Amino acid sequence: MKKIVVFTGAGVSADSGIATFRDSDGLWANYRIEDVCTPEALEFNRSTVIEFYNKRRRELLEKRVNPAHTAIASLERAYEVEVITQNIDDLHERAGSTRITHLHGELSKLRSMRDAERIYPIAGWGEAVKAVEQGEDVDRYASVWQEAVEAKDEHGDLLRPHVVFFGESVPNYDAACRIASTADIFIVCGTSLAVYPAAALVFSIRKDIPVYLVDLARPDLSRIDNPVHFIQKRAAEGLPEL
Numbered sequence: 001m002k003k004i005v006v007f008t009g010a011g012v013s014a015d016s017g018i019a020t021f022r023d024s025d026g027l028w029a030n031y032r033i034e035d036v037c038t039p040e041a042l043e044f045n046r047s048t049v050i051e052f053y054n055k056r057r058r059e060l061l062e063k064r065v066n067p068a069h070t071a072i073a074s075l076e077r078a079y080e081v082e083v084i085t086q087n088i089d090d091l092h093e094r095a096g097s098t099r100i101t102h103l104h105g106e107l108s109k110l111r112s113m114r115d116a117e118r119i120y121p122i123a124g125w126g127e128a129v130k131a132v133e134q135g136e137d138v139d140r141y142a143s144v145w146q147e148a149v150e151a152k153d154e155h156g157d158l159l160r161p162h163v164v165f166f167g168e169s170v171p172n173y174d175a176a177c178r179i180a181s182t183a184d185i186f187i188v189c190g191t192s193l194a195v196y197p198a199a200a201l202v203f204s205i206r207k208d209i210p211v212y213l214v215d216l217a218r219p220d221l222s223r224i225d226n227p228v229h230f231i232q233k234r235a236a237e238g239l240p241e242l
């Protein structure tokens, strides 16, 4: 069975109504990135960072998978598929993809400030997703993770969003490169290939395999020798077509 590796970025979830930040003047949901996505912000402005990610969780609860996520999940009917995503949302999981590597972390998890290996799923997240999908009020569930984020773990250590901030290393990068190197077909969707080291993942693929690229804009591919098929469309349109 051929193996497809799908590498996704914020553009895949843009069609679910989650803003990319490169397409909105470097602002993410009206925040400056350096105020909410850096280790310094977490150290000196913890409450703003915590509040920012709680808002992103609340927003994510209200969002639904789009045909791009669904198309990727449906590839598993005929191929071995691995998804590598820069997104911190859980829309690939909700669409049914089963093998997902998150390069930049996950909104639905927290981790210890002291030990990055200690990662905790937010209690009640899955139930909240289901309940809201069935029409329950989002606000009823917003307090669940508010309490979780302010708690300490069983070692007495403060928790933080399980998200890779700018300036931090990407723990899953080597594993993702190994996965990319095993692809027979490589699909890239909704990423500017401008956020390193994630963008360098494309240099791990075998040189003879086809690359399919779905994006509204053409990223710089000048350093890739592979044959590239570019579909210049929205993810929700281009991926089902592919």
Ligand code: NAD
Pocket: 009, 010, 011, 012, 013, 014, 015, 018, 019, 020, 021, 022, 023, 028, 086, 087, 088, 089, 104, 189, 190, 191, 192, 193, 194, 195, 214, 215, 216, 217, 219, 233, 234, 235, 236
């Ligand atoms: P990015 O640099 O990968 O750029 C977004 C890309 O998506 C661009 O190439 C743009 O042309 C493309 N795009 C926009 N709308 C599209 C659509 N409807 N269909 C197809 N392509 C579309 O990503 P970024 O926004 O600069 O974010 C950088 C990092 O910030 C991410 O890697 C992630 O860690 C985090 N982030 C995550 C989310 C999320 O989890 N959904 C959203 C925003 C930012």
